[in-house]
Amino acid sequence: xKELFKELCESRGVSGDEQNVRSVIEQNITxxxxxxxxxxxxxxxxxxxxxxxxxxxxxxxxxxVGFIVTYINDDGTLCFGAVGGVDPCVVIGRQVRVGKNLxxxxxxxxxxxxxxxxxxxxxxxxxxLCIDIGADSKEEAEKHVSLGDCVxxxxxxxxxxxxRVKSKAIDDRAGCAVxxxxxxxxxxxxxxxxxxxxxxxxxxxxxVATHAIKPDFAIVLEATTAGDIEGVTGHRRVCELGKGPxxxxxxxxxxxxxxxxxxxxxxxxENNIPCQTKTxxxxxxxxxxxxxxxxxxxxxxxxxPCRYLHSASCLIDYSDFENVYRLTKxxxxxxxxx
Amino acid sequence: MDTRETSFALCETVGVSGDETETIKTxxxxxxxxxxxxxxxxxGVTGWLREYDSSLPKLVLDAHIxxxxxxxxxxxxxxxxxxxxxxxxxxRLLPAQPVVIHGKKKIKGVICSVPPHLTNSDSKVTEIDxxxxxxxxxxxxxxxxxxxxxxxxxDVKCRELLNSRVTGGAMDDRCGIVAILRTLELLKDRELKxxxxxxxxxxxxxxxxxxxxxxxxxxxxxxxxxxxxxGYTQGENRKKCGIxxxxxxxxxxxxxxRNISEELINIAKSENIPCQVEVMEGLTSTxxxxxxxxxxxxxxxxVSIPLRSMHTPVEVIDLNxxxxxxxxxxxxxxx
Numbered sequence: 197x198k199e200l201f202k203e204l205c206e207s208r209g210v211s212g213d214e215q216n217v218r219s220v221i222e223q224n225i226t227x228x229x230x231x232x233x234x235x236x237x238x239x240x241x242x243x244x245x246x247x248x249x250x251x252x253x254x255x256x257x258x259x260x261v262g263f264i265v266t267y268i269n270d271d272g273t274l275c276f277g278a279v280g281g282v283d284p285c286v287v288i289g290r291q292v293r294v295g296k297n298l299x300x301x302x303x304x305x306x307x308x309x310x311x312x313x314x315x316x317x318x319x320x321x322x323x324x325l326c327i328d329i330g331a332d333s334k335e336e337a338e339k340h341v342s343l344g345d346c347v348x349x350x351x352x353x354x355x356x357x358x359x360r361v362k363s364k365a366i367d368d369r370a371g372c373a374v375x376x377x378x379x380x381x382x383x384x385x386x387x388x389x390x391x392x393x394x395x396x397x398x399x400x401x402x403x404v405a406t407h408a409i410k411p412d413f414a415i416v417l418e419a420t421t422a423g424d425i426e427g428v429t430g431h432r433r434v435c436e437l438g439k440g441p442x443x444x445x446x447x448x449x450x451x452x453x454x455x456x457x458x459x460x461x462x463x464x465x466e467n468n469i470p471c472q473t474k475t476x477x478x479x480x481x482x483x484x485x486x487x488x489x490x491x492x493x494x495x496x497x498x499x500x501p502c503r504y505l506h507s508a509s510c511l512i513d514y515s516d517f518e519n520v521y522r523l524t525k526x527x528x529x530x531x532x533x534x
Numbered sequence: 535m536d537t538r539e540t541s542f543a544l545c546e547t548v549g550v551s552g553d554e555t556e557t558i559k560t561x562x563x564x565x566x567x568x569x570x571x572x573x574x575x576x577x578g579v580t581g582w583l584r585e586y587d588s589s590l591p592k593l594v595l596d597a598h599i600x601x602x603x604x605x606x607x608x609x610x611x612x613x614x615x616x617x618x619x620x621x622x623x624x625x626r627l628l629p630a631q632p633v634v635i636h637g638k639k640k641i642k643g644v645i646c647s648v649p650p651h652l653t654n655s656d657s658k659v660t661e662i663d664x665x666x667x668x669x670x671x672x673x674x675x676x677x678x679x680x681x682x683x684x685x686x687x688x689d690v691k692c693r694e695l696l697n698s699r700v701t702g703g704a705m706d707d708r709c710g711i712v713a714i715l716r717t718l719e720l721l722k723d724r725e726l727k728x729x730x731x732x733x734x735x736x737x738x739x740x741x742x743x744x745x746x747x748x749x750x751x752x753x754x755x756x757x758x759x760x761x762x763x764x765g766y767t768q769g770e771n772r773k774k775c776g777i778x779x780x781x782x783x784x785x786x787x788x789x790x791x792r793n794i795s796e797e798l799i800n801i802a803k804s805e806n807i808p809c810q811v812e813v814m815e816g817l818t819s820t821x822x823x824x825x826x827x828x829x830x831x832x833x834x835x836x837v838s839i840p841l842r843s844m845h846t847p848v849e850v851i852d853l854n855x856x857x858x859x860x861x862x863x864x865x866x867x868x869x
Contacts, residue, residue, distance in 0.1 A: 273768050285659070286647055289627030289846040291693060291701065300693040302701050302848035306769040308624035309844065319657040320626055326768045328842060328850055330695025332779070340696065354632070354642055356670030362632070362644055425646040426614035426666040432652055478651040503668065507630035509644040511668060 197377045197521065198514070200224060202353045204369035208293070210262030210279050210346040211396045212237075217258040217369070221376060221391055228379045229389065238405040239391040245383035249532025253388040253411035253493075254378065254524070255402060256371025256418070257395035257482060260364065261506045263287075263347035265294070265327075268338060272331030274301070276347055277322060280396030284320045286507035294329060295345035301329040349508035359438070359513050366510035368395070370500045371417030374521045381525065385532040395482050399449070402482035406489040413456070413494050413531050415524060416483045419510065420444070420474070420499035431475035435501045437513040440470030441520045442499040446477055449484025456496040456531065463526050469519050472501075498524055535719050537856045538700060540564070540712045542692040545702035548636060550603030550685035551620050551740045554578070557599050561711060561734050568718035569732065577748035583718055583730040591755035593728035593867055594832075595717060596745055596821050597710030598738030598761065601703070602845050604686035606635060613673040614666035615643065617686055621739030622845050625659050631847065632689040633667060637680035642689060643669035688847035698853040699778065705849040707738070709839050709856055710760040713782075716860035717867070724868040728756065738821055745821035749828035756794065756833045757825035758866070760859065763812055763838035765850070776840030779852040781808030782859040785836030789817050789826055794835040801865045808858050812838060837862065 209217035218239050225231065231241040239258070261280030268274055274294070278287070287303050294301045305325050308316060327347065331337035351364035375389050388409050393401035406414070424436040435442045443460045445452055464471035487495040500520050503511040544564075549557030558579050565572045569581035578599055602621030609615055615635065619625075629647030634640050646666050667686070669676060692702035702708070714732050721730060731752060736744030738761075749757070763783050766775035776783045784798045802809035817823045818836050826834040839859055842850040 269768060271768070281650070283629070283647070283650065285626055285628075286630040289624065289631070289843070289848050291690065291848060300695055300701070302695075302843065302850060304767055304843040304846075304848065304850065305626075306767070307764055307842075307844035308622060308626075308846075310764065310770060310774070316624075316626070317659050318626075319659055324769060328695070328699075328701075328767060328848075330697050330699030330850070332697065336696070351632075356642055356644075356668075357675065358670075360670030362642075362670075421649045421651065423649050423652055425648070425668065426610055426612065426616075427664060428648075428652060434649075434651070476651060503649075504630045504644060504647045505649065507647055509630040509632055509647075511644055511670070 197373055200376060201369065201373040204372050205353050205363040205365050208348045209259055210348060211259040211394045213346045214258040214393045218391065221372060224376050225379050234404060234408060236401050236404050237393040238401050240405055241379065241389040243379055243383055243387055243389065245385040245387060247385060249385040250412040250534065252528060252532050253390055253409050253414045254375060254528060255390040255392050255414065255416055255482060256375050257368045257392045258372060259393055259396050261396050262349065265341055265343055265345045265347060268334050268341065269326065270334050272333050272337040274327040274329065274337065274341060276327055282506050284322055284325060288320050288325055290508060291350040292327060293348045293350050294327065295341050297340065299329055299340055301327040304328045351508035359515060360511060361514060362509050362511045364508045364510065366502055366512055367419035367505050370419050370512065370517055374417050374524060377521055378525060384529045387528055392482055399482050399485040403485040403489050406486045406493060410490055411493055414486045415527060416481050416486065416495065416497040417520065417524060418481045418497050418499040419502040419505060421479055421505045422501035422503050425503060434474050434476045434478060435472050437501050437503065438515060439472045440516060441523050442472055442474060442501050443496060444474040447479050449480030450487055450495065452496050453494040456494060459530060460496055460527060463530060464523055467526060469523050471523065535716055537712055537716060537853050540715065541700060541709055544708040544711055545692050545704045548687045549600050550687055551600040551737045553685040554599050554736045561599060564715055565732060575751060577744035578733065578735040580748065581732040583721060586729055590729050592731060592752065594731050594733050594752060594754040594757040595714045595863060596733040596735055596757060596759050597714050598707045598821060599734040600736050600739055602739050606680060606682055606684045606686065609673055609676055611673055613671055613676055614668060616666050619662055624846055625662060627846060628665055629660065633686050634689045635680055635684055635686050637684045639679045641669050641679055643667040690847040699850055700853060701848050701850045703847045705841055705851050706762045706844055709762065709851050713760055713839065713856045713859040716856060717863040720860055720864035721867055726867055727869050728867050730867050735821060742821050742824045745824040749825050753829060754832055758863065759820040759822035759836045761820040761836065761838050762841040762844065764844060765840035765842040767842045776810045776812065778840050779854050781810055782855060782862055783810045783812035783838040783840060785812050785814060785818060785838065787814035787818055790822060790835050791833040794833050798835060798862060798866060802862055805865050807861045809862060
């Protein structure tokens with residue numbers, strides 16, 4: 197599962213441009229299920245189990261945060277906007293890959309020496325940043341880049357210590373990798389697995405898929421913000437690395453189904469899987485649109501706690517990732533029996 | 535010499551101010567290829583192109599061997615590494631930046647980034663004191679390999695951009711070193727006006743300390759500091775910047791020797807070497823400031839390579855400027 201996880205993290209798919217990620221997934225699920233790609237790009241898969249229970253949809257989003265080229269300056273530098281919620285502080289001074297040919301660029305800004313005291317103390321704004329690809333003029337840049345081209349973080353998938361990994365796009369390739377692995381197993385009940393698109397720009401893909409499937413239940417597999425860093429204490433840590441899957445009761449987009457919430461913790465406890473909840477009402481995910489689609493879908497989210505989400509250096513503990521897999525595998529057997 | 539290959543090799547060898555051992559080793563090996571004599575001393579590396587000729591004055595071509603970075607000053611119980619800046623760092627770009635701690639082993643990590651739900655909306659840049667490095671290791675695991683005082687660098691590889699542009703994490707001032715090495719190569723069979731001494735000095739970024747002691751050790755008659763200067767890009771002031779690819783910037787300043795500046799400009803004109811002029815009002819913030827007041831005084835000038843995004847992990851230069859700089863310096867030193 198780790199190899200596939202790495203391959204998925206290294207695949208590039210900014211919201212609305214998920215085809216590379218989708219094809220990696222398709223290569224890995226061939227023969228394990230029936231699947232099709234819908235109009236917006238969701239990859240919808242159906243896997244038969246030994247029997248039919250209540251209908252369950254498991255989903256994870258394929259898209260990652262990134263950027264889009266909005267304008268080419270006369271000097272050959274590129275203006276760009278963020279696709280999804282990205283803090284400019286984690287963008288300035290990074291290498292990026294631009295367009296279909298993935299040429300290298302760097303996000304530049306005036307040298308710190310030439311900034312006013314006030315500029316040095318304030319976070320940069322995307323309007324003040326540009327991408328330098330080495331072009332000398334607009335004409336030259338246009339040979340390599342077109343308006344609307346996607347821009348991706350350049351980041352190596354790196355093992356940190358024995359247990360942790362750092363990469364871009366762990367949100368939500370972790371969920372995608374877990375789903376692919378689940379689909380390779382023999383299942384008790386028929387299950388839909390959906391790899392959604394455009395989550396990062398406002399949950400634009402999952403609703404369409406949910407409308408098509410009309411499931412009774414949904415499990416959203418995600419990566420969620422962990423605030424367990426130096427200097428942060430108590431509830432402000434939200435959740436912590438190494439303490440297992442995160443099952444929230446409420447976030448900015450969803451009031452999760454209480455019975456499913458309790459079932460997740462009960463299942464974890466019975467099987468000695470560590471499990472935690474979120475101690476702040478923060479974040480949101482595809483559950484927000486799924487649970488209000490059609491006549492409503494009973495939904496929970498099972499997430500990998502992740503530090504530095506939405507940067508090129510997302511950091512997780514591998515044991516949490518494995519425990520998300522273990523817990524979800526148990527839940528897809530129990531939920532259809534409710 | 536392949537300037538791209540040499541730049542990349544030097545840039546990816548780390549030497550944060552005060553801990554330049556690794557870079558000194560790499561550079562010494564490169565210098566030995568061109569020099570009659572190579573010495574490592576307190577202030578850095580010195581390479582004498584030929585045996586000392588007492589009938590010729592001494593010309594120092596200086597580039598600094600250190601780079602900005604960070605230094606470990608505390609390890610928390612949870613295993614987070616607290617650090618301070620070494621040299622002028624742009625704090626705005628620190629969150630989520632990948633780094634390497636140069637302990638007994640090289641330990642990779644990420645600078646913590648405070649998640650949005652915990653930040654105030656005032657968009658103030660985080661103080662370094664509030665940041666720390668996340669290595670994925672516990673305090674006990676860390677302490678086996680990391681000690682207080684270990685240096686930290688950005689974890690970044692060099693990349694080719696379009697044309698002859700390249701990016702790297704320590705082009706300031708490894709590109710100056712490459713330009714000087716290339717100068718030595720160009721001077722191989724030339725008759726010289728000077729005893730040419732390549733000086734790669736330590737601790738420039740924290741106050742030109744290596745150059746100060748090396749100047750005293752060598753007592754040059756003439757010195758040229760080969761450093762970088764601001765390359766024009768979006769948001770920079772055109773009047774205060776050089777243009778990438780249009781040649782080295784020859785310094786003119788009240789603190790420098792006007793004669794040397796004019797000689798360099800004349801050489802560039804007569805030899806058709808692209809160059810630009812950089813006028814400064816006082817000091818130069820380079821090692822030139824140390825040479826010019828050394829002992830009885832030294833005729834000093836700056837020759838600077840334009841560089842974008844200075845003091846960031848994504849510094850950008852044009853390799854042609856290295857070549858132009860080397861041609862200019864070689865013509866200056868040759869008869």
